[in-house]
Amino acid sequence: MENDTAATLGSLSSHQGLSDPQHSDVVPLSAATLDELAEKLAAAATVVGIGESTRASRETFGVRDQLFRRLVRRHGFRALAVQDGAGVAAGLDRYVREGEGSAESALDGAWRPWRTAEMAAALEWIRAFNREHPDDPVRIFGVKPAQAQAEDYDAVLDHVRGSAPERLAEVASHLEVIRTAHHTDEHVQRARGMHPGRPFADHARDALALVRSLPDADDADHAGGILARMRLIVDFHERSVAGRGNYAGDAAVWADALGDAQRRAGLRVVYWDGIAHTSAAETVLGLAPERGPQPSVGSLLRRRYGARYVSVAIGFHHGDLGVVTVPEPAGELIDAMLGEVDLPAHWLDLRRDAVRRRWDGPAKARVISGVYDASRDAAEHMAVASLADAFDVLIHIRRVSPVRGLP
Structure with missing residues (x-):
């Protein structure tokens, strides 16, 4: 060149x-x-x-x-697409369109690079614009599918605590260590020498097997139920950079999500x-x-x-x-x-x-x-x-x- x-x-x-x-x-x-x-x-x-x-x-x-x-x-x-899960983006969208909570609280479950004062200020600007243009608002959507959040881990542990307290420590031993990936990505933990050793996806699969073995697992297997939350947790870790073993991401999935949202909304x-x-x-x-x-x-x-x-x-x-x-x-x-x-x-x-x-x-x-x-x-x-x-x-x-x- x-x-x-x-x-x-x-x-x-x-x-x-x-x-x-x-x-x-x-x-x-x-x-x-x-x-x-x-x-x-x-x-x-x-x-x-x-x-x-x-x-x-x-x-x-x-x-x-x-x-x-x-x-x-x-x-x-009139739309902002970000690299984050559909659930997180829906929360950001509710804040900028309806004023639900604050910019900071809307970012609580977001991917770590978004949790900055600069991003909060950007959301506040969008919220102010939308107040002035209620009939022509800016929307926010994520390019990733719905992902596990902190409340999913809490819900699983609460369920085990109530239904099989004798298994709680065993389930928690898998979940508590891997939920740290929502703060610092697993591959980043490895690079910084702070990773506990065993792949997080393995921990997630073991936790899923334990929850499945509980007496009331069938009753918990419904949309929004405990098994559904556990599968979401497994999917999060299997599809992470560390779980996939590469940085490429799911380009086709993300591009389709963005293109489909753009086409539906016409924005x-x-x-x-x-x-x-x-x-x-x-x-x-x-x-x-x-x-x-x-x-x-x-x-x-x-x-x-x-x-x-x-x-x-x-x-x-x-x-x-x-x-x-x-x-x-x-x-x-x-x-x-x-x-x-x-x-x-x-x-x-x-x-x-x-x-x-x-x-x-x-x-x-x-x-x-x-x-x-x-x-x-x-x-x-x-x-x-x-x-x-x-x-x-x-x-x-x-x-x-x-x-x-x-x-």
Whole structure:
């Protein structure tokens, strides 16, 4: 890939004065630049996938949030799709449409990367918008099927406590250790050296067998019953990254869920996820190159929607993410090439013919996952055969700081 930044300065916008009263002080792009970007994204899009290379940066989240707000306010987008279970997303949707509880309480059962002050503020903005537009609200839905939640573990243990208290300790020995995955993913526990050892899916299956053996198991086997909850727990752990043994996710399931929800509601959708999921082309993960190219949610959406699926990647050069300090990227990464522009932030429209000719080709973009290790930074990436096929727009931020986690 030719690295000729000077020739593409016509498509790059730099940091300017911030004039939008809704604009966060950590968003390193001006309000005018964000306006321009949102207009370009919305021009012909039904679904806009906005991916981040990390879920732990205030700046990358802030840019994504500000683009979303503009797509809603000025361009008629009325749905937000997130990587989480249908049950969690339904709770978020109830909050933003009906004001049920608070943003923080709505996020209680959400996937850990969503449980931040920044995400709570985004939900509060959507709730405020919906109060002003009760007949034209923004909806939220999840791309994953319904998943086990903390209350499912509690319900199973309460049932055993009441029906077979002599088996409670045995069932609890399996469930208490694996419910920690709802706070810190099992594969992250392994990477951090805090995993207890035995696969969580094995514990879940053993707990299911114990519950099935209880005298009243047949009575508990109905929708919402104890066996149904236990099967949900088993499914959660079997379909996790650790349970599957790979990071690919269920791209086809997630893409179908998003596409079906969009079609039923007839709404324009913004999809928030990591860049390996929002990429409009198949990806190869640097930590698992032996698996070869894998379909992404975005690649399947591109097949379904064509140019009406627009893919945006927000990356960064270096910075402190709180849990880890990320160094300057290796020279072969697109993040390093974009970092040659000495600006707080800039963007690149790969749909412009001249820009595509200069920047397209095989590329590697850094991905900061929950198992990121700075000592192997060069391997922490996703690779694509064509940068311009994978992303329509690249946004690059020079330095980042950490998001603020909720208690």
